[in-house]
Amino acid sequence: MKIALLPGDGIGPEVSAQAVRVLEALDLPGVEMRTADVGGIAFRNHGHPLPKETLDLARASEAILFGAVGDPACDDLKRELRPEQAILGLRAELGLFANLRPAKLFEGLEELSTLRPEVASAIDLLIVRELNGDVYFGAKGIDTLENGEREGWDRMSYRTSEVRRIAELAFRAAQGRRGKVTSVDKANVLETSQVWRDTVIEVAKDFPDVALEHMYVDNAAMQLVRAPGAFDVVLTGNLFGDILSDQASVCVGSIGLLASASLGERRTDHGTFGLYEPIHGSAPDIAGKDIANPMAMILSAAMMLRHSFGCEAEAARIEAAVAKALGNGVRGGDIGGEAGCREVGDAVLARL
Structure with a gap:
């Protein structure tokens, strides 16, 4: 070992x-x-x-x-x-x-959560975040425009193969839990998220025993504090996962x-x-x-x-x-x- x-x-x-x-x-x-x-x-x-x-x-x-x-x-x-x-x-x-x-509230620590005890006590979820793609690993730079103004840019992208492998892992994890995957994206605005959503739907066909729902990231952030007990496995990309996983940690009382x-x-x-x-x-x-x-x-x-x-x-x-x-x-x-x-x-x- x-x-x-x-x-x-x-x-x-x-x-x-x-x-x-x-x-x-x-x-x-x-x-x-x-x-x-x-x-x-x-x-x-x-x-x-x-x-x-x-x-x-x-x-x-x-x-x-x-x-x-x-x-x-x-x-x-x-x-x-x-x-x-x-x-x-x-x-x-x-x-x-x-x-x-994983984010689960330990019994006896309900008062440490920023949520009401009866809401916090229901938290038992797993966030599955893709780590090798998205804006963190895409091309990036800072340009100086003709008027002298600086412009920063970061490329967000996902290939089908990248989404497929993380989605398969999330569905397998859900099979060992409560059998539900919530895929978080922003497909109403981002083409990257549309590729993400389409691929997740295809992967779901191989896991008929797992329920799949889609949720826009802004709604997911709201639902994490409104009804966190409704989540089982949360599947999302690098940027959204970075934010949502830290939010989940606060919901259970401490990042520590x-x-x-x-x-x-x-x-x-x-x-x-x-x-x-x-x-x-x-x-x-x-x-x-x-x-x-x-x-x-x-x-x-x-x-x-x-x-x-x-x-x-x-x-x-x-x-x-x-x-x-x-x-x-x-x-x-x-x-x-x-x-x-x-x-x-x-x-x-x-x-x-």
Whole structure:
């Protein structure tokens, strides 16, 4: 079980350390974990946010456990040298095209949601976001017009093959859940979305046991706060998925509680190669203070065990331990508590 551990910047190393403690406590046989620099720390040590050594390690591994990247000291660097380019580079180089972000309210945390408790308690959804296309990877530039005015532009595009593979993954995920896919687009305005919608309709024919509905992105954003319990699997593109997944995290109370998986087509001996990370950022303002909440990172490790190594029982144990710790009142500062990073890790270990 070869794991590349990339702690990254800010609170990344702190929360990663707690996830490693949980993994070690499981005492799984054959685990080989190797660490490398990524992000701002990699730029300082190697001159690039994604050094060749780190990329080689990632390629030689069966899964990547990723902390966070982002360093204000790097904000003035050229775009290609900024820490955030590391995660985009890993997605592109390793073919990680599908981002899975589950959002479910933990029992007892209803009051933390910005929604009414009876609305928030119904949240149990999975956002499946395409990662390799859209405006993030399209051609882009800044032009100077004849009158001297600057104009920025980004090309949004999707090929049928790109939509098909992410749609198939979303429909398979729905088969293991409640059997419903909501495809989010803006087909009334964007030609890119029309290709998206037409392709999703074709893919749906291969999954007659899954119900499909289409929703424009503005309506989807509204329904996520009006009736989030109506969603099961939300399938969408890179840009819309980036926004909606963060909105869903607020609906369940804290961005510090949500894990994510970025998967590709490569198969390992045990499952699917993937990169696993909490959806929060590097939070440099609290780095080194032992106050970051590591639960999202610990839950990301659980997702890694499930998807890349086929360890369903162990993944479920971790998730149950986190839920029990939260139910017992163990809370980090992001959810109104006073438990420090290591203290949260201790609590999860005790319940494991």
